[in-house]
Amino acid sequence: MKTLEQIRAALSSYPVEIEFPDISRWRQGNTGVAFVHSFDSQTEGPHVMIMALMHGNEVSGAIAVDHLLRRGLKPLKGRISLGFANVEGYARFDAANADASRYIDEDMNRVWTAARLDGEQQSTELRRARELRPIIDTVDYMLDLHSMHEAAPPLIVSGPLDKGMRLAAEMATPAHVIVDAGHPNGVRMRDYGGFGDPASHKNALLIECGQHFSALSKQVALDAAARFLVTTGVIAEADVADMLSVDTSVPQRFIGVTDPVVAQSYDLEFADDYRGMEIIPTAGTVIAREGEREVVTPYDNCTLVMPSLRHIGAGVTVMRLGREIAAPATAK
Template sequence: MSVPPCRFSIAASDAPVELLPRDLSPWQQGNCGVDYVHRLDSGQPGPELVIQALTHGNEICGANALLWLLENGIRPLRGALTLIFANVDAYKTFDPQRPFASRCLDEDMNRVWLPARLTCPDSHEARRAVALLPFVENADSLLDLHSTTFAVAPMLIYPQKGCNRSFADRLDFPFPHLLYDLGSYHAGILISEHERHSSGGVSLVAECGQHFARSTSQQALAITLRFIALHGMLDGSVQLPDWGYQPDSSAGHYRIDRVLQANSDQFRFAEPVKGFEQYSKGELIATDDQELIAAPFDNCTLIMPARVPVAGEEVVTLAERL
């Protein structure tokens, strides 16, 4: 299988870059035999947590959150906590003039978590995923830290399973929750692979805000510490920071319905969008060459629309507000 080149390599920036990536080289030497992986073991019985950052190399908020944990000597009260800096090689290519270009080297690392891809890895991202897979398979609960192209509300994304929903609700996360059924969302995402191996654990993605905003790194740290605390593994002396963004009293739950792809380079949204726009059934969302794309149901909400639509690539997720 040939892997197409990462489409983000041509992107320029129209977003303010408030934070630059930090040097991760002091943390390259992990303690697990894999670079940039650190396992913090309490020596006491308890859950195995994994928190991953840099699934995408330009999403620096997660790296900043993990650095805060390491530099402040955070240790779990029980169980073990494994911190993963995933696509560091892409992260190292960051250019503030073209900050979207460091998303990946060969392909989206959040689409390679499939048995066929991991058995015969044929890209930088797939080979790195193979190295990280044992930690994913061993995790009771997993948090994958991300950020978004546009400055939209932070959000949680998770498979629609009772333990995920219950845990997410107990987080008191005052932003949108997006739920999906396994097999009906993106193929090959990390939390779906974790869900295949988990029995009663939690699989969460936290989208923490716009990629390069200071508040996004604060949001990432806030959700990370709450994730650890809700597992009963955070020392009570560690103060939980405020959320990086103003809590949204109108935030609700959404059911992910489908992901649309652009069939041509002429794909255009009917109006400028950045995410969470809502449409009534039949209302025009976009055009794709000569095709009209209308909302297939009421309360149809756009999630993470593509900044630059590309033929054959994912262009937007449609979700129903519940």
């Protein structure tokens, strides 16, 4: 049986094309929570938040939040909060072992339920989530900036609700929108509380900006952060025009996730060098093998969503399968 180290050694490595910002200057904050800053217009309006570093090695979001903090923000209405989540993971980043700082003890983007946050379990990520929770509980619109293991097209994760799909359509970019119910091994911040409640006005998007360390991911993160502030009405477009760089004329594809591909061991292998958003035209096509087990596409024109073996193991989802669905009526 292969080891995880052997698997990672055989995978493509990616150069670090972007500079990691020093976020220590933002430690103090102004909210009572370390690394969280808020800007209040003193005018009625929504509380809008942009979060970076839910995973400690996903630097593009940190670049965008650092950029917004350095330039200063004057909301037209409501309140803007900017935060860095897994700061301990980020502080441990080592380019020679780039995946290791994703988290310290557990995936921070799987702990977002009242049961976990109110429970007695302890971890680095749970402690930080508990610190952030009082701020997040007051947020109306959340943008969670992420990046991906492999070099794949940027995408929005809207969650399964119509309100998430509509907000993704209003953003108009990235071109791929993933409509899904989350992960079986824990709840994402994007789905926490009112964000995941169809009866709540609260809404959230998660954007995967591209491969962790690519210059393109930095560009997408800056664009997405600015566009989110404009879309939610708290910032004038003219104030962030220099950050808007992504073409919004490309029609969005909405992909409904239907099936996870879950490894049973370290021995699962993909049938090709999949990176993400490949469309497999024919149902029954073998896309992965694990010993005698073959994983096949369940329908024609099946889209492969975020395939990666970098964190493979028994019970780990290594890709998801989806099919194109209708865009919401507000889609451009």
